[in-house]
Structure formats: structure tokens, C-alpha cells
Amino acid sequence: MTEIKVLRSVYEDNDRIADGVRKTLKKSGVGCVNVISSPGAGKTTLLEKTLAALKKEIEFGVIEGDISTSIDRDRISPHCKSVFQINTDNFGGDCHLSAFMIRDALKKFDLEKLGLLIIENVGNLICPADFDIGESGKILLFSVTEGEDKPLKYPVSFGVADAIVVTKTDLVPHLDVDMKKIAANLKKINPRAKLFYVSARTGEGLEKWLEYVRKLSGKISYSSKRTVKTTLKTVSGKSEAGAKPSKSLNKNVKKVNSKTRK
Ligand SMILES: Nc1nc2c(ncn2[C@@H]2O[C@H](COP(=O)(O)OP(=O)(O)OP(=O)(O)O)[C@@H](O)[C@H]2O)c(=O)[nH]1
Ligand SMILES: [Mg+2]
Secondary structure, X not given: OHHHHHHHHHHHHHHHHHHHXXXXXXXXXXXXXXXXXXXXXXXXXXXXXXXXXXXXXOOEEEEEEEOOOOHHHHHHHHHOOEEEEEXXXXXXXXXXXXXXXXXXXXXXXXXXXXXXXXXXXXXXXXXXXHOOOOOOEEEEEEEOOOOOOHHHHOHHHHXXXXXXXXXXXXHHHHOOOOHHHHHHHHHHXXXXXXXXXXXOOOOOOXXXXXXXXXXXXXXXXXXXXXXXXXXXXXXXXXXXXXXXXXXHHHHHHHHHHHHHHO
């Protein structure tokens, strides 16, 4: 039973610090999103494209989270002056970021100048969803190579997301993936999340995603930690729960599915 007490204490301490982070961000009027996915789903690539497209409009800050290396920070740096790398192996090698890491990292930013702080969490589809880091919204990336069943198998991560970005859609014609099943599973687990289907490689779907990011910048009204989901929904307008993959994507899938059945 001692173990349960320790775990509760870890979460309570984290939540308390996360509330402090949120207060600080709110005071400066900075939106903050926590980007979560399994390793390699395309977080840094999507961020590179997003920053390159919007850096003249929005003053971004980026916190990169990884167990070790500064590879992602170095990829983001050409597009953003304010990037800070957190390596969790300095804190025991955690598979997720914690609120105290963000609290300390905020000291490196001129918050008054920022419009949107983007935090790329450690690549992991389980632990980051359990740790509030003071964000105003969670964005989950899920690549088409991961399998249609993943929303069902990782319901917590998919369930807490305010927006879900299905990535690498350019690969669909080469895969035996059922995009309708993906859409149905996403809707089943999280009917309120805003859905995007994008290819960072070809640019398909990026415009809609960029429009969403524009709306997140600087205008988020923070309330308390667990109600931030509602807050994001408000700034993003009407919920697109259950959005369907684009027509061209469906066409590609049909083509490939009929090929593979032969
Ligand atoms: N075909 C294709 N490949 C992509 C796309 N986006 C990312 N990739 C590739 O996927 C791999 C992983 O991309 P990253 O952006 O590093 O993924 P990540 O989620 O940041 O990875 P971690 O930080 O290690 O968890 C790289 O080889 C990218 O080039 C895409 O839209 N299409
Ligand atoms: Mg990355």
C-alpha cells in the first residue's frame, strides 16, 4: 500500500507545480500545447513545417523533450530563436516530461514576447498523458504506419487529446491500412477531439492544421487544469469530431485495398 501512497504523492506534487506553470503562462497570455505521440510519429517534422510556415506571424517558443540528445532542438533551431532542450536522463531518464522540468525551463524564455509555446514531449504513447505539465491543450500525433487499433489500445492518450493529427498520409497508398477504421476508432475513443489528416512530406492537409495553430496563439483563456480541453475547443470553433479523411486519401486507400485483395 505504501507504493500507492508514493504514486499519489508524485501525481499531487506534479499537479501542484503544473498549476503554477499554468498561472505563469496565463499571466503572460501565452498559449501552450503539449505534443504527444509514440516515437517517430512525426512530431518534430510537423513542428519544423509549422514554424517555417508561421514564424512571421507568431512568436513561438519550443521546448523539446527527449531522454537524451539535442537532435530535435537542432532541427527546430533554424526556425525558432527560442528553443530549449530538456533531457530527462538528467532526472533519471523519465519517459515523459514533468511539470517541474517545464517550470524551470520557462525561466529561459521571455514569456511576454511569446504567442505560443509548443512542448514536444518524449516519444511515448503512455506516460506523457498522465503528467499534467501546465499546458492549455494536448495534441496527439498518430501516424498511419502505427495500425488502426492504436486508439483502442491506448485509450488514455487518445482520450485526453484536444486535437489528433493523423500523420504521414502520403504513405497510405503503400500500406495495407484502413483509413475508415482509423476514423471510426478515433471517433469511438475521443469524439470531441479536432481531427487533422496531414502529410508533412507533401503538404497535404497542412493548411487546415496551420489555421488551427493560428487560433491557439496567445488567445487561450486558461481556467483550471482539467478544463483546458474545453478551452481549446472554444478557440478552435466548432468541434470536428469524427472528421473524415480527405477524398483523395479515401481514393488512394480504395486503390490500394483493391490491389492488395487481388
Ligand atoms: N513519409 C513521411 N515521413 C515522415 C513524415 N513526417 C515525418 N516523417 C519521417 O518520420 C521519421 C520520424 O520523424 P520525426 O519528426 O523525427 O518524429 P518524432 O515524433 O519527432 O520522433 P521522436 O522525437 O524520436 O519521438 C523521420 O524519418 C521523418 O522524415 C511524413 O509526413 N511523411
Ligand atoms: Mg522528435
